[in-house]
Amino acid sequence: xxxxxxxxxxxxxxxxxxxxxxxxxxxxxxxxxxxxxxxxxxxxxxxxxxxxxxxxxxxxxxxxxxxxxxxxxxxxxxxxxxxxxxxxxxxxxxxxxxxxxxxxxxxxxxxxxxxxxxxxxxxxxxxxxxxxxxxxxxxxxxxxxxxxxxxxxxxxxxxxx
Amino acid sequence: xxxxxxxxxxxxxxxxxxxxxxxxxxxxxxxxxxxxxxxxxxxxxxxxxxxxxxxxxxxxxxxxxxxxxxxxxxxxxxxxxxxxxxxxxxxxxxxxxxxxxxxxxxxxxxxxxxxxxxxxxxxxxxxxxxxxxxxxxxxxxxxxxxxxxxxxxxx
Numbered sequence: 245x246x247x248x249x250x251x252x253x254x255x256x257x258x259x260x261x262x263x264x265x266x267x268x269x270x271x272x273x274x275x276x277x278x279x280x281x282x283x284x285x286x287x288x289x290x291x292x293x294x295x296x297x298x299x300x301x302x303x304x305x306x307x308x309x310x311x312x313x314x315x316x317x318x319x320x321x322x323x324x325x326x327x328x329x330x331x332x333x334x335x336x337x338x339x340x341x342x343x344x345x346x347x348x349x350x351x352x353x354x355x356x357x358x359x360x361x362x363x364x365x366x367x368x369x370x371x372x373x374x375x376x377x378x379x380x381x382x383x384x385x386x387x388x389x390x391x392x393x394x395x396x397x398x399x400x401x402x403x404x405x
Numbered sequence: 406x407x408x409x410x411x412x413x414x415x416x417x418x419x420x421x422x423x424x425x426x427x428x429x430x431x432x433x434x435x436x437x438x439x440x441x442x443x444x445x446x447x448x449x450x451x452x453x454x455x456x457x458x459x460x461x462x463x464x465x466x467x468x469x470x471x472x473x474x475x476x477x478x479x480x481x482x483x484x485x486x487x488x489x490x491x492x493x494x495x496x497x498x499x500x501x502x503x504x505x506x507x508x509x510x511x512x513x514x515x516x517x518x519x520x521x522x523x524x525x526x527x528x529x530x531x532x533x534x535x536x537x538x539x540x541x542x543x544x545x546x547x548x549x550x551x552x553x554x555x556x557x558x559x560x
Contacts, residue, residue: 256495258502258542264486267479267504269514272507274476281461281469285451289475290466290558292448294477299441302481306437320433327430327439327484328446332454338415344409356504358417363496374432377495382540389537390501391522393530394508395552401512401527 248382284339288332321373360391427484428491440485443479451541498541505534 271291279288341351364387370376377385421430423443431439491499518555 253544257490258498258538259501260486260536261490261494261499264483264490265503266510268503268507269510271476271483273473273514274448274479277473278466278469278476281473282463282466285455285458285460286463289448289451289455289461290474291477291480292444292451294464294474295444295481296441296477298478298481301435302437303441307435320430324430324433325442325446327423327426327443327455328444328448329450329538330419330426331434332447332450333442334416334419335451336454337412337419340491341409341413341416345406346409346413347425347541351416353412354413354488355417355420355456358414358419359421359500359504360417360497361498362418362421366425366496367419372422373429374425374492374496377497379437379497382496385500385518386537386541387497389533392520393533393537396505396526396530396533397508397512399526400523401530 252353279339284335286343288335289341292328292332324373349398353395355392356394356398421500424491424499425485425496427488428496431485431488432492436485436489437481439488441482443484445479499539502538505538508534 275287275291278290280329282290338351338355341354342348344350346354364379365371365378367377427443430442438516452461478533487503490502494502509531512531515527
């Protein structure tokens with residue numbers, strides 16, 4: 245058996261991804277504090293700056309002496325380095341819509357919809373060089389439940405906050 | 406209003422694009438390297454943008470509590486973990502779990518700070534999310550996985 249097949253249903257991946265969502269809550273909370281004292285651009289700029297420094301420190305710890313050949317990727321297309329561009333654009337869009345009639349709850353709910361539709365397309369066609377995966381009925385059911393639950397929490401549970 | 410709706414949806418799409426790109430980069434390098442480039446490129450772009458629109462160094466920034474500056478380092482782990490997961494469990498599963506994790510931990514954070522506006526909506530929402538995650542985890546042979554074999558070995 246290949247490691248790929250084994251890892252496909254490894255619970256560790258699911259727990260890690262779920263925990264990652266928890267990190268996102270922390271991150272949004274901290275960055276929100278920065279934006280509160282400064283502004284949205286300052287918050288994102290600072291987070292990317294301190295993040296870059298933190299990443300360098302972690303790379304130094306984990307890849308001592310092997311950084312040069314790690315960072316200079318072999319075989320990665322240039323566009324694969326543009327995740328940060330997409331992320332920076334996201335910040336600009338959301339700080340615009342949060343201050344529109346949509347407010348935070350509308351921004352979150354619609355962003356969720358955009359994210360989900362894109363992820364289905366990304367798996368279906370293997371967009372940007374990642375493996376193709378055909379979503380099945382179970383995936384769609386799971387997606388429906390998570391979206392409904394999230395919509396409930398965003399629109400009613402957190403009082404539109 | 407239609408414009409704002411489109412922009413908010415586009416923001417969500419771009420979150421997915423970013424995760425897809427970082428996932429692709431991490432396949433050729435490593436999740437941590439992908440996270441590094443994500444932050445370095447984002448920092449460079451926002452710096453240039455800041456020179457044009459201003460506001461990079463607002464006066465009140467010095468009053469922010471020290472822990473507010475932890476958002477960046479937390480983000481490094483977040484991006485690395487997302488890049489690691491997406492090449493293994495796919496975009497749909499990664500999005501689904503991150504959204505679920507964000508919602509459930511958000512509700513917990515609300516509870517710790519102050520009571521949420523609606524207890525039933527939060528509780529029912531969390532139940533739906535956990536149900537969805539359970540379904541996606543207990544998958545049949547080959548469902549949504551790149552290879553069909555050996556599912557039983559790891560269950």
